[in-house]
Amino acid sequence: MLLEIRNLSSQYGRIKALRGIDVDVDEGELVALVGANGAGKTTLLRTISGVQPASEGSVMLAKREITSFSSSRRVKLGVIQVPEGRQVFGPMSVEDNLILGSYTRERAEAARTIEEMYTRFPVLKEKRHQMAGTLSGGQQQMLTMGRALMAKPRILLLDEPSMGLAPLLVDEIFEIVSQLRAAGTTIFMVEQNAFMALEIADRAYVLEAGQITLSGTGKELLSNEKVIEAYLGI
C-alpha cells in the first residue's frame, strides 16, 4: 500500500471530526471518498497533509509512519494536495503560482515540468503573466491542479475539484483526473459529485459523520442501494 490510514481520529477543539478512519490507497490507484456536507472529508485530507493534527491513529506512506511529520516534510515525500475552493495565490502571476508548486524541488527539473504543464494546460501558458485571481473559476482549478503536479506527487489528494464549476468544466476536470490516473498517478479524490467520481474510481469509501460506513469498488458502490439513495439522488 502506498497510503495506509489506520484508526485515524482528529478533532477541532472538542468536536470530533474524524473517528477511527481506515483507508488504503495502492500505488497507481484512483480512490474516491464521498460523503455529505460536514462529514469530515476535508478534515481527512488536511490530516493526511499534516495541516491538521491527528488525535489518534496513524498515517503511513510507503510503509513509513508520517503521522508526526510537518506538512512541509510530507510535501517533500510527495504527499500533494489540491485544497478545496481553488486556493490560488490571487495577486501573484499564473507562472509564479506554478513555480511555487515546485517549491520543494530542484530548480532545473522544475523548469522542465513547467513546460509539461503548459502543454497540458495551454490556457495557463497563454495567461502566464496574468494575476491568478483574474482567471475564471475553471482556469483557477486548472491552475491549482497544475501547481500540484509541479511537485511531482507520489500521491495526489484532490478536495472537490469540480465544486462550483459549470457542467462542461466539470467534465473537463474529470477528464483530466482520468488522464492522470491513466498516466499512473496515484489519486485520492474527495467529491460531492458522487456519480462521476464512482464511475472513474477504482475503489471508493463513504464517509458519514466522521466514520467510514461503506467501501468497495467504484462499480459496487454505484449499485449499492444506500449509496444510490443518499448520494446519487435517485
Add this chain to the structure above:
Amino acid sequence: MFAEFLQFLFSGITVGAIYALVGLGFAIIYNASNVINFAQGEFVMLGGMGTVFFIGLGLPMPLAVLLAVSLTVIVGFGLERFAVEPARDAPIVTLIIITIGASIFLRGAAQLVWDRNFHSVASFSGSDPIMIGGASILPQSLWILGCTVVIVIALHMFFNHSMTGKSIIATSHNPLAAKLMGINTSMVLLMSFGLSALLGASAGILIAPISLTYTGVGIMLGLKGFCAAVLGGLGKPMGAIAGGLLVGISEAMTAGYISSAYKDAVAFIIILAVLFLMPNGLFGGRGTERV
C-alpha cells in the same frame, strides 16, 4: 526662493528615505503575519547604538556597522522565536501588545547596557556640503539616498525573483495553500522579522551621522515609519516608500516655512486625515483579502 525650497526638499527626502526604510519593515512583518510590530523603532535604535558601541570598542566603521546589523537581526529573530511564535494562535491584538512590550524591554535593556546620552557617529565620507542649485546637501544624505535605492532594488529582486521571496509573498496571501506547497510558514515569519530588523538597523545607522543617536531614538522614528506604512496602505511595500517620502517632505516644508515646533505634528495630522478620508491608505483601493 527656489534655493530655499530645494534645501527643504533635500532634507525632506533624506529623512523621508529613513522613514521609508522603517515603514518597509512594518510592511514586511504585517504582510507575513498581520502583526504591526511596534518594536520596529528599537531595531533602528539598535542599529545606531550598536554601531556607536562597536566603534567605541575600537573597531573600524565598516566592521562596526556589520556587527550592529547582525546584532539587530539576531534580536529580530529572537523577538519572533521567543515572543511572537509562542503566542502565534493568540488574537492579533495580543501579538501587537507583545511587540509593544518587547520594545519597552529592548529600550530598557539598551539603557542599562549602554546609557541615555546622545552619541555622534562620523559621516561615512566627509561632511563638507555639496552645493546643488543654490542648496546644500550633505554627503551623508547622498549615502542615505544611495543605500535606500540599493536596498529597495535588492528587496524587489528578492521578493519577485527568488523562490524564498516568492514563498514569503505566497504565505502572506494564503498561508494554508503555502503550507500545502511545502513552505515552512513559521520559517517565513522568522525571516520577515530578520529582514525587518535588517531594514530598521540600516535606517538607524544611516541617519546617525546626521541626527545623533541615543537609546530613545526608536520611539519617534518608529512612529514616523509606522505613519509611512499606514499612509502607503499597510502591507504595500511601494506604498510605504511613498508614504515615507511624503511624511519626510511635509515635515521639512513645515519646519522650513512655518516652524520646526510643528514638525513632529505633521506626520500625525497627515495620518489622521488619510485614515479619515481614505481608510485603506493613499494607494488603498480595496483592502487586501486574507483567508
